[in-house]
Every structure is written in structure tokens, then in C-alpha cells.
Amino acid sequence: MTATAKKRAAHSDAATSMQIQVGVITISDRASAGDYDDLGGPALKQVAHKIGWHILAEAIVPDEMTRIQETIRSFARQGCGLILTTGGTGIAPRDVTPEAIRAIMRVELPGFGEVMRAESMKITPNAILSRNLAAVVDQALVIALPGKPNGAVECLSFVEGAILHGVAVAQGTPTSC
Numbered sequence: 001m002t003a004t005a006k007k008r009a010a011h012s013d014a015a016t017s018m019q020i021q022v023g024v025i026t027i028s029d030r031a032s033a034g035d036y037d038d039l040g041g042p043a044l045k046q047v048a049h050k051i052g053w054h055i056l057a058e059a060i061v062p063d064e065m066t067r068i069q070e071t072i073r074s075f076a077r078q079g080c081g082l083i084l085t086t087g088g089t090g091i092a093p094r095d096v097t098p099e100a101i102r103a104i105m106r107v108e109l110p111g112f113g114e115v116m117r118a119e120s121m122k123i124t125p126n127a128i129l130s131r132n133l134a135a136v137v138d139q140a141l142v143i144a145l146p147g148k149p150n151g152a153v154e155c156l157s158f159v160e161g162a163i164l165h166g167v168a169v170a171q172g173t174p175t176s177c
Contacts, residue, residue, distance in 0.1 A: 020082050020167055022048050023057040023075030023140075025068070027087035027097050028147060032062040040086035043149035047156060048084070056080050063088050068100035076138040081167040083140050084156065087147035089131045097144050098131045105135035105142070109166065112143060116155040123154065134159070134166070141166045 026032075026041040038060050045055055057075045061067040068088070075083050088097030102108065112134030120127030132155055134143045141163065145152040168175050 020053040020164070021056040021080050022053045023059075023072075023078070023080035023083040024048070024055060025058070025071050025075070025083065025085045026060040026147075027063055027068055027085055028060065029062045029094060031087075032060045039149045040145075040147055040152050043153050044084050044086055044145070044156065047153055051160070053082070063094040063096055065096050065100040065103065068097060069104050072101065072137055072140070072142055073104065076140040080140055081171050082163060083137070083142045084152075085142065085144045086149075086152045089133075089144050089146055091129055091131070095131070098133050101133065101135050101137065101142055101144055105137050107136050109134040109136070109141075112159050112162070115158050116145075119158040120151065120155060136170045139171045141170045 024041050024044050026038045028038065030036050031038040041058060041060065045058065048055055057078050057080055059071050061071050068085070072083055072085075085097055085101075088095045110133075113132045116132040117127055117130055120130065130146055130151075132144055132146065134141060136142070143156070143159065145155050165175060
């Protein structure tokens with residue numbers, strides 16, 4: 001193996017073996033007011049645990065741009081390399097999650113939203129109404145998922161393969177590309 005190949009392998013190993021610190025944010029006026037139980041956040045936490053990720057922070061916030069942005073930035077400062085949001089990605093008047101993220105992001109990763117919608121269209125025609133997205137905010141990969149627990153878990157599974165590398169690049173960890 002050449003020196004360059006060894007260097008690439010070491011960088012690749014660093015990205016694949018990193019422990020991801022995760023923040024989970026449920027975005028819902030009703031859940032934040034206690035009108036109903038949050039189901040999306042717990043569903044995402046369960047999947048994250050199964051994958052082997054560490055839940056560092058969690059919150060339930062109303063559909064308010066400032067609260068969403070403050071929580072994302074707080075989780076990034078706490079060391080969350082991956083922040084999963086559930087809720088606020090539809091087309092109702094209070095669904096502002098994509099706008100909140102876009103206002104503070106460094107870069108959007110359109111492939112995540114494209115894949116989530118394309119795969120979800122195989123399950124329900126209503127997926128075309130979803131505004132799921134992923135972006136880098138500070139040094140965190142932020143993925144905005146649907147509010148319905150099944151939709152959130154399914155969409156996360158569609159993009160899971162790119163998450164380790166995305167978090168590594170967002171955090172400035174050397175990778176193979």
C-alpha cells in the first residue's frame with residue numbers, strides 16, 4: 001500500500017469510527033404546550049440508539065423560527081454533530097422549520113431532501129408536499145424530518161448511509177474525499 005493510500009485509509013477510518021453525538025428536536029406547537037405526547041422525538045431516539053449514536057440533547061419547541069434556531073445553535077455548541085428535527089416540514093401556515101434552518105445554515109445539502117422525497121413517494125403520494133432538507137449549521141449536520149414518527153424514521157433510513165461522512169466533513173474531520 002502506498003503512503004497516499006495509507007493516508008486515505010486512515011482518514012476514512014476516522015470518519016467511519018467516530019461516535020456521533022446527536023440532538024433531537026421535536027418541533028410542534030401542540031406537543032410543546034403539552035396538548036399531546038411527542039411521538040416523533042422518541043421514535044428518532046430509538047433508531048439513533050439502535051444505530052449506536054449517542055443522544056446528547058433533546059428538546060420540544062413550538063413552531064417558531066427563533067426558538068428553532070436558538071435550539072439548533074445551542075445543540076451545535078453543546079457538541080452535537082448531528083441534529084435531527086421532526087415536524088414543521090409540511091405546508092401548513094405554522095410549518096417554518098425549513099425557513100428557520102435556511103436562515104442560519106452555512107450550506108444546504110439538497111441531495112438529502114431529494115432522496116427523502118423520492119423514496120417517500122414510493123410509500124405515499126403526499127410525500128411531494130414535504131419540505132425535508134439537510135444543511136450544515138455551525139459544525140453540525142442538521143436534518144429536518146417529517147413530524148409523523150413513521151415518516152421521520154423512514155426518511156432517516158433513506159439517508160443514513162451518508163450521515164457519518166456528512167458529520168465528519170461538517171466537523172472538519174479529515175475524510176477520504
